[in-house]
Amino acid sequence: MAGKRKPSAAFMKPVQPDAALSAVVGSKAAPRTEITKNLWKYIKKHKLQDAKQRRMINADAAMKAVLGKSRVDMFEMTKLVSKHLK
Numbered sequence: 001m002a003g004k005r006k007p008s009a010a011f012m013k014p015v016q017p018d019a020a021l022s023a024v025v026g027s028k029a030a031p032r033t034e035i036t037k038n039l040w041k042y043i044k045k046h047k048l049q050d051a052k053q054r055r056m057i058n059a060d061a062a063m064k065a066v067l068g069k070s071r072v073d074m075f076e077m078t079k080l081v082s083k084h085l086k
Contacts, residue, residue, distance in 0.1 A: 015031070017030075026038065055075075
């Protein structure tokens, strides 16, 4: 039986969010996984997930600055967020 799977080193490398993303997840450099986790905390805290279509995110002003539009699919969201990471 194989041991516990090791996470990819590139995945765990801290990335720096830009100003727009920092307003949502904080300005501290963190691994992508952590940034995604914080993004979901923000979405749930501000009730931005669509009630009927759970895959859709209805952006508030801070999220709109990151996503560039007011409504986005959760899978598209991660792609749009990656543009804000250095």
